[in-house]
Amino acid sequence: MLRDTILFLEEFLHSRGAPAVAQAVVGIMSFAVLLGAILGSTAIKSGALVAAVLLVTIAGIALVTSRRGDRRELATQQELLSRYCNQLDKTRPGYQILEWKETTVIGDRGDARTSLTVKLRPLGTDLLFVRMKFGCGWPQPTKYRRQVRMTVRNLLVDGSPGTTLHKTLSWPKDGTLAAVIHFHEPPRVDSEISFVVELDWPRKCLPLAEGAPDEFTLMFAQPVTHAVHRIVLPEGTDVYLEPIGQLDKGYDLQKGQDDTNRRTITMELFDPPVRHRAGIRLELKKEQRAASHL
Known part of the structure; x- marks a missing residue:
């Protein structure tokens, strides 16, 4: 479930941007509160809200870590391209x-x-x-x-x-x-x-x-x-x-x-x-x- 959530957030962030992700997080927490209100128990309300926040937080941390790895990989590819182009300039x-x-x-x-x-x-x-x-x-x-x-x-x-x-x-x-x-x-x-x-x-x-x-x-x-x-x-x-x-x-x-x-x-x-x-x-x-x- 966590992996699917991370993939969903990554695709959502790429297509919609950070503000849309923030709105989605608020929506998930609101749904958790609503679910607790329907069930009528304070403990269930709190548990649902905490679970939703925890899930989104963990997914967010994993997503940030993944994107940092992507940036490092991109920087490496850019440096290699620059190095090869420099070698071509020297050769011819x-x-x-x-x-x-x-x-x-x-x-x-x-x-x-x-x-x-x-x-x-x-x-x-x-x-x-x-x-x-x-x-x-x-x-x-x-x-x-x-x-x-x-x-x-x-x-x-x-x-x-x-x-x-x-x-x-x-x-x-x-x-x-x-x-x-x-x-x-x-x-x-x-x-x-x-x-x-x-x-x-x-x-x-x-x-x-x-x-x-x-x-x-x-x-x-x-x-x-x-x-x-x-x-x-x-x-x-x-x-x-x-x-x-x-x-x-x-x-x-x-x-x-x-x-x-x-x-x-x-x-x-x-x-x-x-x-x-x-x-x-x-x-x-x-x-x-x-x-x-x-």
């Missing part, structure tokens, strides 16, 4: 990145909202996916994974948004997100395709917000023609900065301001070496960091 590069434009807006508490536009050229007829990795400057605990949100959308030739692309997300380690972006169909050889990634990552830049140095770097496993990473700092703040990586040419670093007078740091790369880490190290100026938290 399938595309060239023509343009990488990334903007990261940092909030007062270290929350980061990233908008990334990528334009690439397929090098073969079977390009089915693109694999990317995103990281933060500290080993975030597991609970933050559930708060990270990513959407990926095609861009049409005229720059207008197209349809959503499927993605597979995994976490090789705490604070590192691997994303496999799947195309609807392989693009034509030597064509140019574009897509945009929107990434909302709570507390991604917490070290920077708390006054510690934080690093913002790019490293590409495929050839890249042009890459830009623009960082928008919390309102009313400024930073000390220094470059990361050994690039004698094709590297530009500038300070500026956006339309709301927030400080911006822009790093620009031209034909950077493959698998070469380049970027900037930032640290908020203490007096301005204190003022931004008032």
Whole structure:
């Protein structure tokens, strides 16, 4: 009976959602009370209610345990897919990145909202996916994974948004997100395709917000023609900065301001070496960091 109840609750939860399950639990308890009232004995009423509550509680615990096991299995499958796709990229590069434009807006508490536009050229007829990795400057605990949100959308030739692309997300380690972006169909050889990634990552830049140095770097496993990473700092703040990586040419670093007078740091790369880490190290100026938290 318990097994049948668990299977029923699992199917009911999948099709109707958690609120419907809660309503069903209330209905079961109400039925138990009604049964006790018909039979007319206080002991029977209490026993029926306790039995109903106990049955639902045990089934609920078993259901939660089962779903946790399913989530662990799903995470394992996602990690394996990411690993195999990474191995394919290393064995036979399938595309060239023509343009990488990334903007990261940092909030007062270290929350980061990233908008990334990528334009690439397929090098073969079977390009089915693109694999990317995103990281933060500290080993975030597991609970933050559930708060990270990513959407990926095609861009049409005229720059207008197209349809959503499927993605597979995994976490090789705490604070590192691997994303496999799947195309609807392989693009034509030597064509140019574009897509945009929107990434909302709570507390991604917490070290920077708390006054510690934080690093913002790019490293590409495929050839890249042009890459830009623009960082928008919390309102009313400024930073000390220094470059990361050994690039004698094709590297530009500038300070500026956006339309709301927030400080911006822009790093620009031209034909950077493959698998070469380049970027900037930032640290908020203490007096301005204190003022931004008032």
